[in-house]
Amino acid sequence: MPILVITGTGTEVGKTVTTAAVAAAAVAAGRSVAVLKAAQTGLRPDERGDADEVARLAGAVTAAEVARFPEPLAPGTAARRAGLPPVCPQDVAEAAAKLATEHDLVLVEGAGGLLVRFDEAGGTLADVARLLNAPVLVVASAGLGTLNATELTARELRARELELVGVVIGSWPAAPDLASRCNVADLPEVAGAPLLGAPPAGAGALDPDDFRALAPSWLSARLDGSWDAEAFRAREAA
Secondary structure (H helix, E strand, C coil), rough: CCCCEECCCCCCCHHHHHHHHHHHHHHCCCCEEEHHHHHHHHCCCCCCCHHHHHHHHHCCCEEECCCEEEECCCCHHCCCCCCCCCCCCCHHHHHHHHHHHCEEEEEEEEEEECCCCCCCCCCHHHHHHHHCCCCCEEEEECCCCCHHHHHHHHHHHHHHCCEEEEEECEEECCCHHHHHHHHHHHHHHHHHHCEECCCCCCCHHCHHHHHHHHHHHHHHHHCCCCCCCHHHHHCCCC
């Protein structure tokens, strides 16, 4: 798995923290890692982006992004409003393939969900995964509403004949409500793929040394971690 595409079921689901955890676990396992942000929106050129945040938390990681647009909008919309050339799937795939020649693992982090449009032609992160023939990791929220969004994302991946590696709950609450506890069992069912981790809420605010030390405990062995899905389900599920 030299390239892994990481998407979310929407915005603010913990995608960047999950990407950082996957990167930190891979580095701890002795692998060289690069993270590529397909399109960064909502930041000025001098501000730190999501790839920079992954590097801050994960440590010895190469951070890169393909394009940046100032307004916090879908990449295609943000590019159009800024009068800038949009990013297209081929651009992202070429950048990821180049990084893969120099690293053991490249993590390609999308913007928002799987079908957020990059350009006027309707290119998406799903097209990037197809061009790279890369597996996809889906980051989902814990609570009410996540089952529909996760199943729709999984169905789209299957329709495009893309490999869904599994689902990570991007931010597991300290005091999960009933819906969150039920979703521990239901998410892998609706996704048709295993639950591969659950970083705790607030993980991104940890000291980077603590984040790196703990990250493998939030992820399963499939992602270079030690997290046990069955033990988590026994402890947390309703």
